[in-house]
Amino acid sequence: MKLATLRDGSRDGKLVVVRRDGQVHADAGAIAPNLQAALDDWERVAPALEALAAKLESGEIAGSPLDPAMLESPLPRAYEWVDGSAFLNHVILVRKARGAEPPATLTTDPLVYQGGSSRFLAPRDPIPLADESWGLDFESEVAVVLGDVPQGVKAEDAGRYVRLLLLANDVTLRNLIPNELAKGFGFFQSKPATAFSPFAITPDELGDAWKDGRVHLPLHTNYNGALAGDPDAAEMHFSFFQLLEHVAKTRSYTAGTILGSGTVSNADRARGISCLAERRMIETIEQGKPITPFMKIGDTVEIEMRDAEGRNLFGTIAQKVVAL
Structure with missing residues (x-):
């Protein structure tokens, strides 16, 4: 699973799941608002993130094009x-x-x-x-x-x-x-x-x-x-x-x-x-x-x-x- 943080004007950014080729992402905000929140509750959150990543990889969800310039460090x-x-x-x-x-x-x-x-x-x-x-x-x-x-x-x-x-x-x-x-x-x-x-x-x-x-x-x-x-x-x-x-x-x-x-x-x-x-x-x-x-x-x-x-x-x- 590949994770990233989009700039959204907040201190900690918005958590997204990224396709393995790094070109497309899916919003993970419904699972955890940011990466720190995901890490704080990893045992519960990780399976849901993995499921979202699998859907993105298979094409079950389309996702959105990823602009590298819009990314924070994963943990800002x-x-x-x-x-x-x-x-x-x-x-x-x-x-x-x-x-x-x-x-x-x-x-x-x-x-x-x-x-x-x-x-x-x-x-x-x-x-x-x-x-x-x-x-x-x-x-x-x-x-x-x-x-x-x-x-x-x-x-x-x-x-x-x-x-x-x-x-x-x-x-x-x-x-x-x-x-x-x-x-x-x-x-x-x-x-x-x-x-x-x-x-x-x-x-x-x-x-x-x-x-x-x-x-x-x-x-x-x-x-x-x-x-x-x-x-x-x-x-x-x-x-x-x-x-x-x-x-x-x-x-x-x-x-x-x-x-x-x-x-x-x-x-x-x-x-x-x-x-x-x-x-x-x-x-x-x-x-x-x-x-x-x-x-x-x-x-x-x-x-x-x-x-x-x-x-x-x-x-x-x-x-x-x-x-x-």
């Missing part, structure tokens, strides 16, 4: 946005970029931060930038939307709490990070609003590509019209199930919490990059200094994931940098 705001850094190649490269060693617990203890979630960017919203010297970067990620999660859940039981999957552009202001982290209190100004993919999908939509709490498909990022990278999301060291066990150690989570994978990254450099910081670090290693600048006004980024048949599973995050 969320109770929590918790982002991991589960791809170790990314951790190693980005730590080197700012002169820091990877933590001693790199392979055993996940890195996690809590992002702002009061307002997300829509998948086609521009990225506002007040100062190019701040070092704007995109970060292409996979994420899951959770149901109600009890404290202390274990990885082997975590799958039951994953409701939906989606993609993210976890925008970062790289040049603001060092001074923030030097305070010993984490990211804040360096992490502006994140954008999410047009569609959130149920795990069954991925078929065999969803296993062991990982998505076994490449994540494509185009930067200024050229392929920047297509790393395989399966190279996730900590699975979503392991990340969920980690973050639930000391607290529970409410339905609608989003949990991110961190920037998708592969050790094989031929697979390219999902953020400019990695490219700059590779340039430093190979050429002695970074060559690629961070994003400028007018730059564009597109993020999407296709299955083995070429279907665009989540729709495309397509953003342009604009002056604030």
Whole structure:
């Protein structure tokens, strides 16, 4: 099942079901007014949404043409946005970029931060930038939307709490990070609003590509019209199930919490990059200094994931940098 949120003038938008080809949608307002409401009552609501999706797919109902420009992120705001850094190649490269060693617990203890979630960017919203010297970067990620999660859940039981999957552009202001982290209190100004993919999908939509709490498909990022990278999301060291066990150690989570994978990254450099910081670090290693600048006004980024048949599973995050 593929779900989306139409702009309707409200904070949380209007929930719609989308045909698998992403071209047509059906109003789901009679079932749940918005995605958060659906997640709050998932056991009752999900079967009705599935039935509506089946009717749309079979042609029993015609639906309406879908205009991607009218879509919000599936959750325009969320109770929590918790982002991991589960791809170790990314951790190693980005730590080197700012002169820091990877933590001693790199392979055993996940890195996690809590992002702002009061307002997300829509998948086609521009990225506002007040100062190019701040070092704007995109970060292409996979994420899951959770149901109600009890404290202390274990990885082997975590799958039951994953409701939906989606993609993210976890925008970062790289040049603001060092001074923030030097305070010993984490990211804040360096992490502006994140954008999410047009569609959130149920795990069954991925078929065999969803296993062991990982998505076994490449994540494509185009930067200024050229392929920047297509790393395989399966190279996730900590699975979503392991990340969920980690973050639930000391607290529970409410339905609608989003949990991110961190920037998708592969050790094989031929697979390219999902953020400019990695490219700059590779340039430093190979050429002695970074060559690629961070994003400028007018730059564009597109993020999407296709299955083995070429279907665009989540729709495309397509953003342009604009002056604030």
